[in-house]
Amino acid sequence: MDSPTPSNREPSWRFSIAPMLDCTDRHFRQLMRQISRHALLYSEMVVAQALHHCQRRERLLDFDQEEHPIALQVGGDQPELLAEATRMAADWGYDEINFNVGCPSPRVQAGNFGACLMAEPNRVARCVEAMVAASALPVTVKHRVGIDDLDSDTLLTAFVDQLAAAGATRFSVHARKAWLEGLDPKQNRTIPPLEHERVIALKQRRPELMIELNGGLDTPEQCLKALHHCDGAMVGRAAYAHPLRWAAMDALIFGDPLRTVKASDVITGLMPHAERHLNRGGRLWDLCRHLVQLVEGVPGARQWRRDLGQHAQRAGADLSVLERSARQLTEAGL
Known part of the structure; x- marks a missing residue:
């Protein structure tokens, strides 16, 4: 398997x-x-x-x-x-x-x-x-x-x-x-x-x-x-x-080298999947509703979640919403 x-x-x-x-x-x-x-x-x-x-x-x-x-x-x-x-x-x-x-x-x-x-x-x-x-x-x-x-x-x-x-x-x-x-x-x-x-x-x-x-x-x-x-x-x-x-x-558990995974890395990694979903006629919020838990316990986390929710739920929301969110996190070192 x-x-x-x-x-x-x-x-x-x-x-x-x-x-x-x-x-x-x-x-x-x-x-x-x-x-x-x-x-x-x-x-x-x-x-x-x-x-x-x-x-x-x-x-x-x-x-x-x-x-x-x-x-x-x-x-x-x-x-x-x-x-x-x-x-x-x-x-x-x-x-x-x-x-x-x-x-x-x-x-x-x-x-x-x-x-x-x-x-x-x-x-x-x-x-x-x-x-x-x-x-x-x-x-x-x-x-x-x-x-x-x-x-x-x-x-x-x-x-x-x-x-x-x-x-x-x-x-x-x-x-x-x-x-x-x-x-x-x-x-x-x-x-x-x-x-x-x-x-x-x-x-x-x-x-x-x-x-x-x-x-x-x-x-x-x-x-x-x-x-x-x-x-x-x-x-x-x-x-x-x-x-x-x-x-x-x-x-x-699986013996891989330890790697640092940042929230910005996760969002960037999801871009191809998000693009396929949008091309199938899906909504960006279908994906982004799961992302609001990615950032927690750091200054600005609540504002980042609010911004993501507001932009991702709009009609016609596209990949630029994810790109903007990833950029915000990268600038914050997250």
Whole structure:
């Protein structure tokens, strides 16, 4: 999956950017690829049923070659549709496919997928089996440590055992349980306590399985600590809110020479992608809405964000907006 790279390089999933709805679109992935050349990137969750019915699947599946390595995350509960989605992912050139069994959104629950499927391990196993049979892509699963009252280490272990037997190759475990009633998705990311020790204990019980720790990893140091116990570290909101914080990960994990990545470098690196997006009829703000987090904690950051937002949201905003923003940052040494 990581070719062409040296055979002794750590696999990309040792450090990954979690799939996040309304965040990890192709523009944010391009941004993160400026910061890390090797981290595994994920799409937003794509619903298998939507893929089946969509007439313009490229809107849901397209990505640019420089985004590799990249995984498609899918949601659903029908094995045949998930198998079809897996074949599409392989045809489109994705490196992996990930099955979402962790999202607690009421809208997702209404479709009987996401975290509520942890109550139906047999159904999840059938879905994984169908996905594995559909292509040669690695099939991975993202899930919680538990849901509602189905929240014990015995149940968690049985869950991953059954999915591993069905062919799942890796488990991204969000170290919080999900309350499916009474908490909204945002609250489910913060109110249930973090239980890293339970994910670590799962890895200790099943050392032969590939287990990634997800949830509450806010700094590179925390990721490195997680890697002492688990096979991978997956970062979500902290990557979106503080993208430049992760610029050293290629050196710390993948053995690259340490390089300084400035905000101006990121914007300059995004110019070809922005030009392609505008030429396809896209709006500059589609990309720039992700850039406002690039600059923080320095004098003038708020004014720079305000200027970028005002200019990028105007009708007809073009590359000159990015060029101006990059020039401002370069003059400030950022």
